[in-house]
Amino acid sequence: MSASVLELEKADEPTTGRDLKSQPPKAGTDRRIRWDYVVFFVSLHIVTLLVFVPYFFTWIGVAAFIAGVIVFGQLAIPIGYHRLLAHKSFRCPKWFERTLVTFAMCAAQETPAQWVAWHRRHHVHSDEQDDPHTPRVTFLWAHVNWLVYESRSRLQTFSMFEKFARDVLSDPYYRWIEKLPSPAGVFFFAHAAIYTAIAALIAVAWYGFDAEALRVTSSVVLWGVVARTVWVWHITWSVNSLSHVFGYQNYDTGDDSRNNWFVSLLTAGEGWHNNHHADPSSASVQHRWWELDPNYYVIRLFGVLGLATDIIRPRDQRKRNKT
Numbered sequence: 001m002s003a004s005v006l007e008l009e010k011a012d013e014p015t016t017g018r019d020l021k022s023q024p025p026k027a028g029t030d031r032r033i034r035w036d037y038v039v040f041f042v043s044l045h046i047v048t049l050l051v052f053v054p055y056f057f058t059w060i061g062v063a064a065f066i067a068g069v070i071v072f073g074q075l076a077i078p079i080g081y082h083r084l085l086a087h088k089s090f091r092c093p094k095w096f097e098r099t100l101v102t103f104a105m106c107a108a109q110e111t112p113a114q115w116v117a118w119h120r121r122h123h124v125h126s127d128e129q130d131d132p133h134t135p136r137v138t139f140l141w142a143h144v145n146w147l148v149y150e151s152r153s154r155l156q157t158f159s160m161f162e163k164f165a166r167d168v169l170s171d172p173y174y175r176w177i178e179k180l181p182s183p184a185g186v187f188f189f190a191h192a193a194i195y196t197a198i199a200a201l202i203a204v205a206w207y208g209f210d211a212e213a214l215r216v217t218s219s220v221v222l223w224g225v226v227a228r229t230v231w232v233w234h235i236t237w238s239v240n241s242l243s244h245v246f247g248y249q250n251y252d253t254g255d256d257s258r259n260n261w262f263v264s265l266l267t268a269g270e271g272w273h274n275n276h277h278a279d280p281s282s283a284s285v286q287h288r289w290w291e292l293d294p295n296y297y298v299i300r301l302f303g304v305l306g307l308a309t310d311i312i313r314p315r316d317q318r319k320r321n322k323t
């Protein structure tokens with residue numbers, strides 16, 4: 001692959017970034033709140049507090065949480081939505097891409113077209129006025145508030161999808177998702193129901209119709225669905241907030257992106273965000289030996305298994321190969 005979609009978009013953009021940085025971002029001027037998002041976010045956070053109630057603690061619940069973080073918080077969002085769909089840093093069979101997207105939808109983080117459009121817009125306008133989630137507004141804005149204010153929906157126009165996510169919407173499955181009423185809600189509650197049914201079946205098979213079966217089922221749903229979803233929200237949002245405020249820069253990218261080891265630890269590599277902004281096409285964000293990027297190792301594993309091809313190497317390796 002010669003150049004990523006993002007690089008092509010960047011080439012089309014007028015280079016007005018430096019001027020815009022001197023002005024406060026305009027995001028958030030409209031303060032109408034999306035109450036459906038607020039109710040959903042707050043409800044799941046409140047239910048998550050039940051993890052501190054001993055009744056709901058089981059090791060199978062904890063195992064469901066860890067497995068869920070790997071599937072939804074690593075394979076689906078950082079690898080599926082981010083490195084595959086948004087940056088096209090590798091290719092894979094369509095069925096596999098759609099599987100990753102389906103898991104990502106269960107993480108209740110917007111549709112593929114919206115996620116990709118917002119993220120590409122972030123790269124093109126990083127920490128400028130048109131960045132949807134720069135911490136230059138406030139830290140909380142970058143972390144979550146940008147999602148719950150109505151102002152962002154004004155930008156969700158056809159032209160934005162046309163500009164930033166046309167390739168995503170060329171897939172009929174992703175177009176179908178886009179047309180669903182409350183797509184994230186549909187996928188989230190559907191997958192929660194599947195979790196509940198499977199957990200209940202296994203628990204009843206093991207314990208019979210016993211109070212312990214109810215406790216184990218509740219534990220799996222609480223830890224494996226609700227708490228895991230909240231956890232994956234926060235680790236994803238931390239890339240937008242923490243990694244644009246705290247950390248160091250290997251590159252003068254002209255934005256506030258930072259390499260943050262803590263976020264990298266939580267997200268299996270996404271926290272090396274300044275490296276990523278410097279070379280967004282690359283499937284790897286590991287630019288120093290100790291800036292470990294497990295998400296990239298998984299992509300390489302996909303390659304070994306025949307599930308990933310055209311894996312884009314870091315820029316210095318690409319240059320070396322050309323010479």
Ligand SMILES: [Zn+2]
Nearest residue numbers: 122126257273
């Ligand atoms: Zn960024």
Ligand SMILES: [Zn+2]
Nearest residue numbers: 119123276280
């Ligand atoms: Zn990116």
